[in-house]
Every structure is written in structure tokens, then in C-alpha cells.
Amino acid sequence: MNKEVIVEKINYFLVDEFEVEEEEIAPQANLKETLELDSLDFVDLVVAIEANFGVKLVGEDFLKVITLQDFYDLIEKKIG
Amino acid sequence: MRRVVITGMGIYSCIGKNLSEVKESLYNGTSGIVFDEKRKEFGYRSALTGMVEEPDLKKQLSRRERISMGEEALYAYVATIEALENAKIDQDFLDANEVGILYGNDSTARSVIESVDKIREKKDTTLVGSGAIFKAMNSTVTMNLSTIFRLTGINFTVSAACASGSHAIGMAYQLIKSGLQEMIICGGAQEINELAMGSFDGLGVFAMNIDDPTKASRPFDKDRDGLVPSGGAATLIVESYESAVKRGAPILGEIIGYGFSSNGEHISTPNVDGPSKAMTKALQQAGLKASEIDYVNAHATSTPVGDANEAKAILEVFGENGPCVSSTKSMTGHECWMAGASEVIYSMLMMEHSFVAPNINLETPDEAAAKLNLVKKTLNKKIDVFLSNSFGFGGTNSALIIKKVP
Numbered sequence: 001m002n003k004e005v006i007v008e009k010i011n012y013f014l015v016d017e018f019e020v021e022e023e024e025i026a027p028q029a030n031l032k033e034t035l036e037l038d039s040l041d042f043v044d045l046v047v048a049i050e051a052n053f054g055v056k057l058v059g060e061d062f063l064k065v066i067t068l069q070d071f072y073d074l075i076e077k078k079i080g
Numbered sequence: 081m082r083r084v085v086i087t088g089m090g091i092y093s094c095i096g097k098n099l100s101e102v103k104e105s106l107y108n109g110t111s112g113i114v115f116d117e118k119r120k121e122f123g124y125r126s127a128l129t130g131m132v133e134e135p136d137l138k139k140q141l142s143r144r145e146r147i148s149m150g151e152e153a154l155y156a157y158v159a160t161i162e163a164l165e166n167a168k169i170d171q172d173f174l175d176a177n178e179v180g181i182l183y184g185n186d187s188t189a190r191s192v193i194e195s196v197d198k199i200r201e202k203k204d205t206t207l208v209g210s211g212a213i214f215k216a217m218n219s220t221v222t223m224n225l226s227t228i229f230r231l232t233g234i235n236f237t238v239s240a241a242c243a244s245g246s247h248a249i250g251m252a253y254q255l256i257k258s259g260l261q262e263m264i265i266c267g268g269a270q271e272i273n274e275l276a277m278g279s280f281d282g283l284g285v286f287a288m289n290i291d292d293p294t295k296a297s298r299p300f301d302k303d304r305d306g307l308v309p310s311g312g313a314a315t316l317i318v319e320s321y322e323s324a325v326k327r328g329a330p331i332l333g334e335i336i337g338y339g340f341s342s343n344g345e346h347i348s349t350p351n352v353d354g355p356s357k358a359m360t361k362a363l364q365q366a367g368l369k370a371s372e373i374d375y376v377n378a379h380a381t382s383t384p385v386g387d388a389n390e391a392k393a394i395l396e397v398f399g400e401n402g403p404c405v406s407s408t409k410s411m412t413g414h415e416c417w418m419a420g421a422s423e424v425i426y427s428m429l430m431m432e433h434s435f436v437a438p439n440i441n442l443e444t445p446d447e448a449a450a451k452l453n454l455v456k457k458t459l460n461k462k463i464d465v466f467l468s469n470s471f472g473f474g475g476t477n478s479a480l481i482i483k484k485v486p
Contacts, residue, residue: 019143040210041144047209056204 001053001079007072013048027069035068045071053079084256085485087329088167088317089425090159090267094130094310095412098162103429106437107458111294111411113308119281122274126286128296130310130413132272145228148214150191152269153224155313156183160225160265163315168329171229180233180261182252183221183315184244184268186417189276191215221269221313233261239417241472242379244268245314246420250338250478252318263319268421270311277309283348285383297414298441299380299407300387300449307381310413314422333428333482337366337467343475350386350471355379355393358477362467363397366481372465373403373481375436377427379469380407381414390469391448403467406439406455420470424480431463431484 014020020035031037037045046057055078065071089099094112096102105112112130119127134151135158141149149157164170173179195212199205214223219237226235234255238248245268252264280286287296287306297308324331339362343354363370376394380387387407394405408426409415415422430437436459445454465483 017143038144043206043210044147046206050202050207056207 003072003076006075006079009052010072010075013052017048018044025068027067027072029068030066031068031071049075055079081257082259083321084253084318084335085321085324085331086316086333086335086428086482087319087324087331088163088169089332089428090162090166090315091422091425092132092155092158093312093314093412093415093422094132099166099429102426103433105411106408106426106429107433107435109411109438109440109458111297111440112310113293113296113413115290115293116274119274122278124274124278124281125284126281126288126290126306128287128290128293128308129272130308130415132312141228147209147211149224150188150215150220150271151273152185152188152271152313153221155311156221156225156267156269156315157228159267159313159315163265163317167317168327169317174229174231178233178262179231180255180264181222181226181231181235182238182248182264182266183225184238184240184246184248184417184420185218185221186239186241186244187271187276188216188218188220190271190273191220193275225265231265234264240476241474242414242416243420243470243472243476243478244417245422246424246468246470246478246480247340249316249318249335249421249424249480250340253335253338256318256320262323263317265315266318266421267313267315268418269313270416270418272311280309287382295441297382297410299378299382299410299439300391300445300454301442302444302446304382304384304387307383307409308413310415311418312415312422314418314425316421316424331485333431334485335480335482337362337368337479337481339363339365339479341477343477345475348473350389350475352389352392352396354475354477355390355469355471356396358479359393359397359467359469362479362481368465368481370398370402373398373467374463375427375430375466376403376405377423377466377468378405378407379471381409388446388448391452395448395451400451402453404436404455404459404461405452406437408437410440410442420468420478423470424468424482427466427468428482431466434462435460436463
């Protein structure tokens, strides 16, 4: 799966399922401060990633994830 | 001790999605009972049920709020919005004042089963998602509504089987009467789905007239053969008289008695003494003679033993030529955890609009019921004070007395 598809899928579920404002979606967007995702939302991100990409994330995977770009990179690495 | 009044009501039930629709159904004797194909396929003896639509609250609530709500909480939210509007309370008031919540609920079967099924399938607890725990706990209604409405007062769920909603109102009454709270949102909620009621159906106590669903629930009738499960939610705003007057709120009624008891006998078979004791205690607390009650909203669920024993208890307390009696479960079915609250609302609507709703499907009362003043057809009659009975498994009993405030 190429990076473009990963980005597209993540952006889609963030807007559709997590109800993030579309105009807030940007690679530099901070997941907590800009997209307003809280600790419970991170549990649901694990669910969404499993459903969309078939990979299972654990809490430690998020330690260095600050921005949406970090998140795209994490998923690319996990799938790769 | 302070006076305790009701200043708002909201209802989401199988006979109407708001107060106005419900009032019409009560007056017209309209049944909300249907045949549910899903139950038949699932293995139910009786596939009859009251049915409500699951509300779509995507526009009213955020994803974070909705994801923690099972159907009980969704119904309760809709009923509570109506009750708050009815009581002229907005979010600014809730933010500035200590308002509590006490709600009756005794199951979240669908939420529990769906989350456990998901864990079994995935063999991973995280993949059940963040909302599952908050949907599956019995206190789901109080935990969700207290968060959504940012409540800062008393906050817990009352689980007392089919008397849950009534005890929730009784508890609110006691807390306000004693000065511990000024205002409490209270009520009862009941899930409606095939996963929730299978074990109840298994006891063989559900009505079997699947050919004519609206005739199946027939409390006090000699041909009754069981209850019809139902659900939804009912919310009341209960507050001190002083608070209501200060706010200029509409005072819809005053709670003057809350009698309770436990049968101390069989887990499912009701008796006569327990209900009789609850009604007598409520009358004593209200300082009323039995003859001063205008209307009794009976618990009567349409089961052979339950209705007969309640009829005997009402006769014991009120004697012959007693008050008008009807069971609104003839129209709604048995709203279980919600019933104690919804039936107070049904009776309040009758008191407000001066009528007694009929005990539909009552053709020939059985021996015990024949001595009661049962109302078979809608009766236009002024009601100044009523008593509402609610009983539940384990022998829990609650009787509330509410009067009109001139």
C-alpha cells in the first residue's frame, strides 16, 4: 500500500468516523491540540487502524506520535 | 422538611415520542404493542413487545458523547431534553447550580453482549473500542447524562428491577425533602431488543396472543396470560418548592408520599402484604386517608398472580368503592426499569388534563379485581391526588403519592 492511500484512508476515517473538521486535516496538525483527540480516542484509533489496515497498534507505538504526519509515518512503517 | 415538586417531564415511549403524543394515546386508549419478527427467529416463546425507534442524535451530540451511549442512554437523553425544556432549564442554569441525577436502570444486555462478542472474535480487548465499558455498565444513563449536562450534584443509578424508576423518584424526593439537594433529574430507562428479554421470556410469563398484539396486554382481565415487555425512557425534574417558586417554574405536581417495602419471600412471585405495606406507608407519609386518593395507577403487568395479588392489596388498603384504578401497561406493555417513572408521567398527564386513562382490553375482571373501581373506558374526571404502584423481582415495592398544586 503506498503512502498516498494510507494518508487518504486515515484522513477519511478521521473526518467520517472521528468527526474531525476537514479543514483541520494537515500533516503538521497536532493530534491532541489541533484535532482534539483525547486518550479514549487513541483507543478508537487502534480499532480504526486494525479495521482499515489489518495491523494492531499498542500504546507504546504512540509515544513519538505528535502530529498527523507522525501518524502517517507510523502506519507506513507498521504495514511495511 | 421541605416541600418537593415536579417541574418538568419528558417521555420517549411506545405510545408516543413526547408528552403531547403520549397524552393523546392515553386518552384514546392506543396500544403500542407490536409483533417483533427478530424475537421469533431468536427463539422467543412470545415475540410481542412495545417498540420505539432508536433516536439519531448525530446532530445533537458529538461522537465522543455518542460513542459511550447504548440505547438506554439515547432514550433517556431524548426524554431529558424534553423534561429540561418543560421545566424551563437551560445549560447555563445547570452550569451555575448544583443539580443531581438519579435514574432507574437494571440492564444493558445488548451493549454487554456486543462487546463480549467482539472480544471473543478479535481475541483482543482493545479492539472493543473506548465506548464499550460506558455503554455496558448499569449506570450508563447517569454516567452519560451527568457528563453531557455537566451535572455536579448527586449522581447514581437505582437498580431495583421493575420498581427502579419509582425508587429513583422516591430517593430524589427524600434528598430534596431533607435539604441535601435542590434539584434532581430523575427517571427510568429500559432497553428494547431481543438480547435483553430472552431470559425473562424463558420464564413463561409473557403474553401469547401473537395474532392480536394490541389485545395481548390485559391487566386484571380473567383471560390474561402474561405481560408484554416494552421500554424507552421517562425523565422528571424534581426540585424543592422554594427553588421552583424562585425560578418561576411551572409546578406540575407535588410529591407527598414515598412508601417502600420488601416482600422477603419468593424471588419472582409477588405477594399481598409487601405492596399493601408500601401503599399504607405512602399514605401515612402523605398524611392522607385512603379515601382521599382519586386515582391509583396500578403496577398490574397482566400476569395472573401479580395482578390478582395487587388487586387484593389495593382492596385491603382502599376497601370497596375505592379510587379509580387502571393499569396503563394495557397500552404500553411493561416498561420494566422505566415503568415507575413513566407511569408517574402518565398519571401526571391525566391529572393535568382531567381524565383517567383506560385499562384497555379489560373485558371481564377476575374475582379479586371485580371489587376494584376499574376504569375500562376513558373517564373524564378531575384528579387532585394519585398513587402510583411499582413492584419488582426480589419483592421490591414502591408507592408514590403525588398531588396537584393549586
